[in-house]
Amino acid sequence: MIANIGRGESLFGALSYNQLKVEKENGEILYTHKIVETVNGLYTTAQLARSFEPYLAANNKTEKPILHISLNPNPKDQVSDEKFQAIALDYMEQMGYRNQPFVVFKHTDIDRTHIHIVSVCVDEKGKKISDSFEKRRSVNISRALEQKYGLIPTTEKEHLQNDSIFRPVDYIKGDLKSQIASVVRHLPKYYRFQTMGEYNALLSLFNITADEVKGELHGTEKQGLVYSVLNENREKTSNPFKASLFGKSAGYHALHEHFKKSKESLKNEHANSSLKNIIQVAMHMATDEKSFKKQLQEHGINTVVRINDNGRVYGITFIDHNNKTVLNGSHLGKEFSANVFNDWWNNDKRPQIENINSKKPIVEPVIAKDLYNREKPHDLFDFLNYNTVSYNQNEPSFIESLGGLLPEVQVEDYEEQLFENQMKKKKRKLGQ
Template sequence: MVAKINVGNSLYGALAYNGEKVNEGQGRLLLTHKIFDDGTGTFDIRRAAEDFTRYLPEQVRTSKPVVHISLNPHPDDRLTDTELTAIAEEYLARLGYGNQPYAVFKHEDIDRHHLHIVTLCVDEQGKKIGDSFIRRRSKNITRTLEQQYGLHTAERKRQTQAEPLRTVDAAAGDVKRQIGNVLKGISGRYKFQTLGEYRALLSLYNVTVEECRGEVRGREYRGFVYSATDDRGAKVGTPLKASRFGKRYGYEAFERWCAASKEQIKERKLGDMVKATAMAALRRTKDRAEFIALMKAKGVDIVLRKTDTGRIYGATFIDHRTGCVLNGSRLGKELSANALQTHFEPPRPGIPVSISLPLSDTPDTGQQVQTPFDDDTIAGGWGLFTAEGGATDAEEQAFMREMQRRKKKRRNKRKI
């Protein structure tokens, strides 16, 4: 996020520049402090100028009392108005202008939505508010806000322009560089809590990751191995150890990031936004492809894990607006794999979607557990159900056990 600070003497000019965009439908007034807002969605430039002037004493000790700031997030940072408002408030408070009269505008006339802030750098006694090293302090503040809200850094913006994030094509060669670009592009931008959620994110760019364990000189180690995949998710080419890309892409760094992500997701309630978007989309469609396309248009990709027959046994939602990656079961049972399967493929009359069967590794208590049912074995080869994967939720574990039980039953029949 880049902040540009301009100090001048034309209060009306700064207000008119922003107010005209609002009144022409090319912007919005997000927030005011000590300035009247009638709530109509329009901006009374003259009234706002009068309100600001009330806080300017006759004897102003500086010739340039007006501060006009633009805050420019990275184009890939898709922020809601609520998040933009919170960022503007925190920025002003940290800069020392939190108690000043100000107006915050969102400009929407170009694809790169950004903020403009108009405020005063003098207090009600006409004394100038300290502005020593203001641009240096501003840069430190934006860096802090980038980390707090999971935004792109200014440095990463230049890197993205030089190395655009694109899907890995193993046939094009130099797979190491291609995978490295993907890892750099998503590093720090997304929040996930399991290896399965990390895999789902990587799969958007034809990359997968596997956990490897071993022992060297009596010491156990755990690491990551990255591979390119084709469009069907099958691994192609030679796997590459995480150490070839750097420590920040290894297992230990992954664990630390998962712990930090868990706190951020809980504290900022990031799942609420994607859940609301998904529920609204579900109410509008009963077609799976249409649902995925509708969510993508809203900035959310969905990775579905399916059997050979197309039955959904796992779903992961990747919200590019907040950088939040969540399995559907985390968002609620209405977005779990079973619920999505039922929603998109309602049962035919007289044919149930699931049957009651006891699980092979569950004690026989006389009770039966509802489990998904399918005649084919699990497809993929992604390792989502392995102990090393760390990505399974209760629903996927139940599905795995049921498939194993049925496979064992078929083997016993063949022996007879």
């Protein structure tokens, strides 16, 4: 069993990420500890958050008081809900967090079921609970729990073999082909995008760009795709790599088929309404481009802005890592088009925000105030460790920290899928 521990500032971010899984029927609340019960046994993010408020209110010194832990059994393990509950309680007790409120979420959106635990690392007096030798203790506890509950042993080394997937390409490290492959072979499996522009916006998070190439061979028109690596100035820094090097899923025809399927699946997508509401809240509360992007980061949404040499915003794309969708602003509606943001950020014409439907905003006012009024940069484990992207070459940096581009929980899910594939390969090699 592999345990991953994340720490952050935003309780709302951690809870809403997991609660979204529940709402989409890709997860469930498996167990609550020291959480105020509701009449019907169902919870909203705000209701869950209230049980943590006394601990966070008492906290005075700990910058990252929120814990977000995932426990990931071997793919071949079949773990019942009761056993998952027992494992979670055992793990939290041995790590020193048994007296804290926590929520155990079960995720079922990938082949291997696993659990996430949201808690706090400060006690009721606001004192930080010791995290000395946390990594070592967690590994030892995981090994002991494997024996206690009859789980298949899994080493950290095996898990880390897949650590390179969904990492930004670093042109200085070399072996660019392998680095590109670790990204482009898998993106279409997880994300929906309808155009080359949206695909390139997603690729830009990984320092990659794709170009369509057309030509004629023996009188027949041919179409293809090549990938190149970008440096910190958004300039191509490698020779182009043919898409055929990375398999059919990364090729021209497969991607255009993916565009069609994505367009069809997004026609009546309720998640689009949620995304619109989140963007509208950010537009209403943000003061400028920087704070707008920061607020969307709180919800796991990257903002990719395209700016020409004259500084005009000519394109804006929103990458929602919760719903795994990539949408140009124009696809969401004219009120989210590039012109609107250009007028706001360059001409000081603030857009008039109207609620798109009669539903209440997703972010409740009290929590929203807490989210949006922070001055320090957020550094939450799920999706707050990265910077938003701009094609403006005048910006000094594209991504300041390589390991934190995507939500860590999301990355972990991808790693789990690869880990399962690795286990299958080993099984075939052994002739089992």
